[in-house]
Amino acid sequence: MQAMQWITAVILAAFVGYIGAWYTGAIEGNFALLMFLATFITGLYWLAERFYFWPQRKKEAERLNAEAAARRAELERQGLRHDMVDTHEGETRILKQPWWLDWTAGLFPVLFVVFVLRSFLFEPFKIPSGSMIPTLMVGDLILVNKYHYGIRLPVLNTKVTDGNPVERGDVMVFRYPPQPTLDYIKRVVGVPGDTVAYLNKRLTINGQEVPTKELPDFFDTDAMRYFAQFEEQLGEKPHKLLNTKGMPAFVQGASEFPYRENCTYTVEGVICKVPEGHYFAMGDNRDNSLDSRYWGFVPEANIVGKAFFVWMNFGNLKRIGSFN
Structure with missing residues (x-):
């Protein structure tokens, strides 16, 4: 995940640099090419999110809930009193899309339509x-x-x-x-x-x-x-x-x-x-x-x-x- 953050940061920086150079007149920009590359790259992230990263996060959240349920069951088996552990916050944190997917996969539907x-x-x-x-x-x-x-x-x-x-x-x-x-x-x-x-x-x-x-x-x-x-x-x-x-x-x-x-x-x-x-x-x-x-x-x-x-x-x- 750390590597993906760095890769995404480099890609976004390249886009920002290209747009900045175009705006300042340092290069002659091509908007059609820029749109194509942005749509293609965010599309790859969208596919990766849908078929790999989201299932991985969902599996991790399910594991967290399963461990909490198993811990409660074990305490009840031993006849020990326990407090209900709220896993909602931890589940939400695990399922939350990281920033580098927000700025790529999250933008793909809009970029694709445009x-x-x-x-x-x-x-x-x-x-x-x-x-x-x-x-x-x-x-x-x-x-x-x-x-x-x-x-x-x-x-x-x-x-x-x-x-x-x-x-x-x-x-x-x-x-x-x-x-x-x-x-x-x-x-x-x-x-x-x-x-x-x-x-x-x-x-x-x-x-x-x-x-x-x-x-x-x-x-x-x-x-x-x-x-x-x-x-x-x-x-x-x-x-x-x-x-x-x-x-x-x-x-x-x-x-x-x-x-x-x-x-x-x-x-x-x-x-x-x-x-x-x-x-x-x-x-x-x-x-x-x-x-x-x-x-x-x-x-x-x-x-x-x-x-x-x-x-x-x-x-x-x-x-x-x-x-x-």
């Missing part, structure tokens, strides 16, 4: 930037459907079921191609085989201009300024987008990325042919979004899920609800 929900059903995210304004605001806490595009194995992100195809207009969360440990959220503009053109701030798909309607200017309370607002329809439902007045149309600072030869950059903007197994994604805040125009296509393997619901915004409760 791990399953987060890995295969729904995962929460927080919107950190304004690239999806006006659809999503900074501070929105959103839910992402993890099975809509097919179930994927946690950590490995390997697809095991087909699910629904990615469609133009979907708001999708994916692993940022230049740095897959980061999650990004953008709107899918082009699917495999599409020719996407964003020229003079107008979007064209396969030679067809996407229907757009001008709306009243949008006032951003954070930036304290107005932006030109439009309604665009990529899929079945329309969505809103912003353009910054006076901002040039050309893409400045595009990096090298796989299949960059599929893209042509001009002073008017960019034209890209989406390769198989990839997607072209853009933010709704078109002039304030670091997206496929700059870092390239989203590989199928990087998809996390489809965003569909704002479940909380502590600064504005009216934000709660579904979105397009």
Whole structure:
């Protein structure tokens, strides 16, 4: 038991150290891996508790009660007077789960439920930037459907079921191609085989201009300024987008990325042919979004899920609800 205490202390210290290093920026953390390891390790402790440690403690408590009963019986046989010995306190002490099982096996059921929900059903995210304004605001806490595009194995992100195809207009969360440990959220503009053109701030798909309607200017309370607002329809439902007045149309600072030869950059903007197994994604805040125009296509393997619901915004409760 003493050895198990030390082993558990080392394991917990390793988790705390990893989280601390991640928080301070010393390392680049991986929450999915952290959850998997925590669930796996606590699961081993839970099995050990259920099938070994708990039966051992129960047997020890039964032995204590049996010894007390035998002692009373022997005194009665000898005709000696005795006081009833209360073994309840000792039994409770023996059966009590030690701290190192409390912090491992005791946490397993909660971690297991969270791990399953987060890995295969729904995962929460927080919107950190304004690239999806006006659809999503900074501070929105959103839910992402993890099975809509097919179930994927946690950590490995390997697809095991087909699910629904990615469609133009979907708001999708994916692993940022230049740095897959980061999650990004953008709107899918082009699917495999599409020719996407964003020229003079107008979007064209396969030679067809996407229907757009001008709306009243949008006032951003954070930036304290107005932006030109439009309604665009990529899929079945329309969505809103912003353009910054006076901002040039050309893409400045595009990096090298796989299949960059599929893209042509001009002073008017960019034209890209989406390769198989990839997607072209853009933010709704078109002039304030670091997206496929700059870092390239989203590989199928990087998809996390489809965003569909704002479940909380502590600064504005009216934000709660579904979105397009």
